[in-house]
Amino acid sequence: MKKRNLLLGIAIIALGFTACKSEKETQAEKSVETYIVYVDSVGNIAPSDAMVNWETIDASYQLKFSDAEIAFENLKEKEKAQERINASKAKYETFKIQMEADIQAAARANAKQQMRNTLFGEAKISEDMNFSWVNKDNILGVYQKFIQTVDNNKDSYSREDWDEIKLMYEALDSRKNTVENEGLTASDNRKIAGLKLKFAPMYTFNRIGAKSDEMEKAKQ
Numbered sequence: 127m128k129k130r131n132l133l134l135g136i137a138i139i140a141l142g143f144t145a146c147k148s149e150k151e152t153q154a155e156k157s158v159e160t161y162i163v164y165v166d167s168v169g170n171i172a173p174s175d176a177m178v179n180w181e182t183i184d185a186s187y188q189l190k191f192s193d194a195e196i197a198f199e200n201l202k203e204k205e206k207a208q209e210r211i212n213a214s215k216a217k218y219e220t221f222k223i224q225m226e227a228d229i230q231a232a233a234r235a236n237a238k239q240q241m242r243n244t245l246f247g248e249a250k251i252s253e254d255m256n257f258s259w260v261n262k263d264n265i266l267g268v269y270q271k272f273i274q275t276v277d278n279n280k281d282s283y284s285r286e287d288w289d290e291i292k293l294m295y296e297a298l299d300s301r302k303n304t305v306e307n308e309g310l311t312a313s314d315n316r317k318i319a320g321l322k323l324k325f326a327p328m329y330t331f332n333r334i335g336a337k338s339d340e341m342e343k344a345k346q
Contacts, residue, residue, distance in 0.1 A: 150200045151200055151201060151202060153197065153200070154197035154198070154199075154200035154201050155197075155201065155207075156197075157190075157193045157194050157196070157197035158194045158197055158198065158201070158207055158210065158211060160190060160193070160194075161190045161191055161193065161194035161211065161214060162194075162210055162211070162214045164186065164187065164190050165187070165214040165215075165217055165218045166214075166217075168183060168187065168218065168221060169217070169221055171183070173225075173228065176225055177225065177228060177229055177232060180225060180229060184222070187218060191215070194211055195211075198211065235253070238253075238290055239252070239253075241287065241290060241291075242294065244275055244279075245271070245272050245275050245276070245291075245294060246268065246271065246272065246294075247271070251294065255293070255294065255297040257297060257298060257300075257301035258301075260298070260301045260305065261305060261308065262305050262308050262309045262310045262311070262314075265301070265302060265305050265310065265314070265318070266314040266317055266318055268298065269298070269317075269318050269321045269322075270321065272294075272295070272298065273321045273324060273325050276291060276325065276328065276329075277324075277328065280328060280332045281332075283332065283336060284336055285333060285336040287336070288329065288332065288333040288336055289333075291329070292329060292333075295325065295329075299322075302318065
């Protein structure tokens with residue numbers, strides 16, 4: 127009788143271990159599957175939404191990836207699971223590289239637009255460099271604002287900023303050629319010429335300085 131009870135007890139304990147192991151493995155499979163599904167879902171998010179929520183998306187990914195790696199140890203079919211995890215990891219890394227590149231590009235574009243707003247006024251100039259709003263009556267004021275703003279901020283501009291400033295300056299000059307034929311007064315024309323004489327050396331000197339600063343920082 128005692129022997130039968132002992133065997134029964136051992137059997138119950140063994141079943142308990144089996145059930146426990148099965149539960150761990152089931153949870154492990156769930157963690158791996160959750161990770162894989164998450165990576166697939168991230169790829170379906172609209173790029174604009176992904177950019178806005180990128181920090182949250184990446185933080186969630188890191189957590190789910192960590193859970194999958196921990197769960198991996200409790201799986202029987204480790205080789206198959208590892209292949210699936212590796213495939214999803216590679217998929218996410220490709221997505222992440224593209225997303226970070228897009229975010230950087232958007233930041234650069236935003237910085238350029240902010241500069242345009244500062245030089246010409248809010249939303250006056252966009253990436254298309256359309257100066258059709260500039261006419262014989264306001265062009266002097268446009269030049270004055272542009273030159274004065276550049277002068278005020280010349281010490282903070284990078285070489286890339288100066289290149290962008292030069293592009294905008296040349297586009298404004300091109301518009302001036304049109305405005306001259308639309309009745310630009312001789313007085314305003316002379317004042318603009320004086321502003322242009324101020325801009326040329328300011329641009330040359332400060333762009334060289336910005337380039338030298340960048341080279342020095344690169345050496346360090």
